[in-house]
Amino acid sequence: xxxxxxxxxxxxxxxxxxxxGVGKTTTAAVLAMEAAARGRRAVVVTIDPAKRxxxxxxxxxxxxxxxxxxxxxxxxxxxxxxxxKSTFDAVVVKYAADPVQAQRILQNRFYxxxxxxxxxxxxYMAMEKLYELQAGTDFDVVVVDTPPTRHALDFLDxxxxxxxxxxxRLYRVLTAPTRGMMRAVNAAAQTFVRTVxxxxxxxxxxxxxxxxxxxxxxxxxxxxxxxxxxxxLSDPRTAFVLVASPKRDTVEEARFFASKLGENEIPVRTLxxxxxxxxxxxxxxxxxxxxxxxxxxxDLGGLYANLADFALVADREEHHLAGLAEQVAPAPVVRVPxxxxxxxxxxxxxxxxxxxxxxxxx
Amino acid sequence: xxxxxxxxASRLxxxxxxxGVGKTTVSAALAxxxxxxxxxxxxxxxxxxxxxxxxxxxxxxxxxxxVLAKGGSPPGSAEVRGRTLTPDDALLEYLRDHGLARLSKRxxxxxxxxxxxxxxxxxxxxxxxxxxxxxxxxxxAGAGDAPDLVVLDAPAAGHAITFLQSAxxxxxxxxxxxxxxxxxxxxxxLTDPGRCSVVLVTMPEETPVNELIDTAYRLxxxxxxxxxxxxxxxxxxxxxxxxxDPREAAARxxxxxxxxxxxxxxxxxxxxxxxxALQREQVARLAERLPLPQIRLPFxxxxxxxxxxxxxxxGELVAGIEGLTDLSSASGAPR
Numbered sequence: 001x002x003x004x005x006x007x008x009x010x011x012x013x014x015x016x017x018x019x020x021g022v023g024k025t026t027t028a029a030v031l032a033m034e035a036a037a038r039g040r041r042a043v044v045v046t047i048d049p050a051k052r053x054x055x056x057x058x059x060x061x062x063x064x065x066x067x068x069x070x071x072x073x074x075x076x077x078x079x080x081x082x083x084x085k086s087t088f089d090a091v092v093v094k095y096a097a098d099p100v101q102a103q104r105i106l107q108n109r110f111y112x113x114x115x116x117x118x119x120x121x122x123x124y125m126a127m128e129k130l131y132e133l134q135a136g137t138d139f140d141v142v143v144v145d146t147p148p149t150r151h152a153l154d155f156l157d158x159x160x161x162x163x164x165x166x167x168x169r170l171y172r173v174l175t176a177p178t179r180g181m182m183r184a185v186n187a188a189a190q191t192f193v194r195t196v197x198x199x200x201x202x203x204x205x206x207x208x209x210x211x212x213x214x215x216x217x218x219x220x221x222x223x224x225x226x227x228x229x230x231x232x233l234s235d236p237r238t239a240f241v242l243v244a245s246p247k248r249d250t251v252e253e254a255r256f257f258a259s260k261l262g263e264n265e266i267p268v269r270t271l272x273x274x275x276x277x278x279x280x281x282x283x284x285x286x287x288x289x290x291x292x293x294x295x296x297x298x299d300l301g302g303l304y305a306n307l308a309d310f311a312l313v314a315d316r317e318e319h320h321l322a323g324l325a326e327q328v329a330p331a332p333v334v335r336v337p338x339x340x341x342x343x344x345x346x347x348x349x350x351x352x353x354x355x356x357x358x359x360x361x362x
Numbered sequence: 363x364x365x366x367x368x369x370x371a372s373r374l375x376x377x378x379x380x381x382g383v384g385k386t387t388v389s390a391a392l393a394x395x396x397x398x399x400x401x402x403x404x405x406x407x408x409x410x411x412x413x414x415x416x417x418x419x420x421x422x423x424x425x426x427x428x429v430l431a432k433g434g435s436p437p438g439s440a441e442v443r444g445r446t447l448t449p450d451d452a453l454l455e456y457l458r459d460h461g462l463a464r465l466s467k468r469x470x471x472x473x474x475x476x477x478x479x480x481x482x483x484x485x486x487x488x489x490x491x492x493x494x495x496x497x498x499x500x501x502x503a504g505a506g507d508a509p510d511l512v513v514l515d516a517p518a519a520g521h522a523i524t525f526l527q528s529a530x531x532x533x534x535x536x537x538x539x540x541x542x543x544x545x546x547x548x549x550x551x552l553t554d555p556g557r558c559s560v561v562l563v564t565m566p567e568e569t570p571v572n573e574l575i576d577t578a579y580r581l582x583x584x585x586x587x588x589x590x591x592x593x594x595x596x597x598x599x600x601x602x603x604x605x606x607d608p609r610e611a612a613a614r615x616x617x618x619x620x621x622x623x624x625x626x627x628x629x630x631x632x633x634x635x636x637x638x639a640l641q642r643e644q645v646a647r648l649a650e651r652l653p654l655p656q657i658r659l660p661f662x663x664x665x666x667x668x669x670x671x672x673x674x675x676x677g678e679l680v681a682g683i684e685g686l687t688d689l690s691s692a693s694g695a696p697r
Contacts, residue, residue, distance in 0.1 A: 020518045021382015245382065248666045249413040280630040281623075299611035302603025303627040309601070309663035310630050316666065340636035342568040 484528030
């Protein structure tokens with residue numbers, strides 16, 4: 001049984017990571033679909049302003065709660081589009097001491113800003129959603145398509161970052177007066193804060209103070225949850241799939257991700273390389289190109305020139321991949337060919353699935 | 363249209379598109395094409411690790427400007443420079459320029475910058491765009507060291523919209539103060555077609571084309587930028603003989619085929635025919651859905667992007683620009 005078979009058959013969480021434009025969303029959908037085909041109840045989570053998963057699944061729109069996708073699978077397939085803000089809202093409601101505190105936070109202007117814009121919030125909420133889905137009993141496996149962020153592995157750090165944010169010294173300073181402590185010590189800091197407030201506008205700071213006052217007492221719950229989310233990421237039931245395409249720059253980014261995962265002691269279970277150009281021939285690309293040159297001007301010369309094009313590009317792609325494959329070893333490398341048609345519906349996803357799992361399609 | 367005239371139409375060109383479509387490649391090729399047309403061009407990256415410098419065979423870019431390609435080759439061409447703009451560096455520079463150097467040190471050491479950036483969404487983006495605006499102003503004033511043209515390699519699609527929307531968002535959210543001033547000046551630049559235009563990049567495939575159309579309308583509606591031509595990247599160049607049968611073609615050329623070769627030639631030709639047909643379909647669909655002129659760039663089978671390939675793409679861009687009728691058709695996509 002291949003690593004990928006084992007992964008869709010037994011893993012409880014599958015996280016697809018990689019840089020933008022390499023087919024992460026498609027891969028996540030295909031893996032969830034395969035798990036469903038094998039009788040499991042699978043859900044795929046995506047965060048995507050461009051609603052790419054909905055496109056790939058041929059759906060008009062999927063929402064923040066899992067939507068069942070009809071198909072001929074033995075198990076079940078559902079999809080969720082992460083809405084960062086409503087997930088954050090739910091977390092706030094969960095940890096608030098009472099509905100009054102929850103409302104005070106939800107209505108705060110500063111909260112409304114950070115819930116959508118705090119760097120790492122999206123990543124953190126993806127992990128939060130993941131935690132919620134796997135903790136429930138509705139699904140056997142949760143497949144996550146990681147956010148297309150500037151630094152695509154931010155989600156590893158996101159839970160800690162959010163707690164760091166809540167623990168920030170400045171907020172201690174800001175909230176100190178209401179806690180009635182260290183007023184004098186903070187006088188210098190307050191002067192500094194006032195200067196900053198002049199630059200960004202005082203209303204921002206008033207909102208921030210109100211937010212942290214409202215938030216008081218909830219940090220512990222948040223921190224504990226963040227720790228549990230982190231534990232989940234390094235749990236053996238969780239499998240990381242690195243998705244790449246064979247272009248030079250994307251392979252370099254994939255190597256960066258692989259080393260970041262390594263630093264976090266998270267093994268890559270499988271490397272999936274999408275959009276590999278087919279070579280069509282075992283002959284040396286240069287030999288084919290040479291043949292095209294001698295036959296230039298004839299139809300056969302054109303045919304050879306075309307064959308040489310694909311042989312050259314395929315050769316170069318393999319060359320780019322070599323180092324990456326070595327880096328993620330012993331994880332297997334699964335190559336998905338660039339197809340002669342585009343993938344944007346369920347049939348397309350099935351075809352990719354057949355390629356991924358080594359089934360040839362009639 | 364004349365490339366010199368094209369590149370002189372606005373001093374800032376923002377290149378945007380979904381990840382993986384070749385946004386950075388197009389940014390580099392545009393910069394090189396402008397430099398060949400005689401304009402000293404500054405390439406700006408904002409996310410780091412974009413690979414811009416690698417295309418020119420240079421070390422990764424830093425905040426300080428460096429020369430990526432010298433001028434003079436071909437004769438009459440100007441230089442291409444490059445730099446990375448980060449919000450932190452831009453803020454420090456801003457504070458230094460406004461006599462607040464002491465404040466800036468404390469901002470960094472205390473981590474307050476992170477907090478401020480968090481408290482005011484879009485502030486990081488506006489710091490970067492504010493710096494871009496400063497360079498654009500210097501260029502407009504013909505300052506000694508200023509470039510003639512700035513090419514900005516924008517963040518990938520979804521982020522590009524947020525990035526460019528930050529100015530309008532801040533103008534709405536912050537009532538007074540230097541941030542508001544900065545945001546409204548940036549917004550003024552973004553919405554002035556004589557100062558700024560956006561070049562959107564896509565590949566001739568279903569999903570990237572859909573996203574490009576979506577991005578184009580959102581940028582016009584929400585930011586009010588003027589859209590330049592769309593660059594469709596990665597079209598398979600035409601090769602003769604794709605419809606012919608390998609065995610018959612071999613007979614006509616009096617050549618022998620080795621065993622299995624006819625099948626390989628036929629399969630490769632079939633693949634190219636199908637992909638080419640799909641690409642044409644997508645190019646036509648894009649033209650129909652988005653009334654902006656298109657410039658098409660070839661897929662490079664033979665080698666990775668280096669200096670030689672960059673010059674080739676720059677040449678293709680120039681040819682595409684020469685094929686454009688006029689700029690008025692390049693602004694304002696009617697719904």
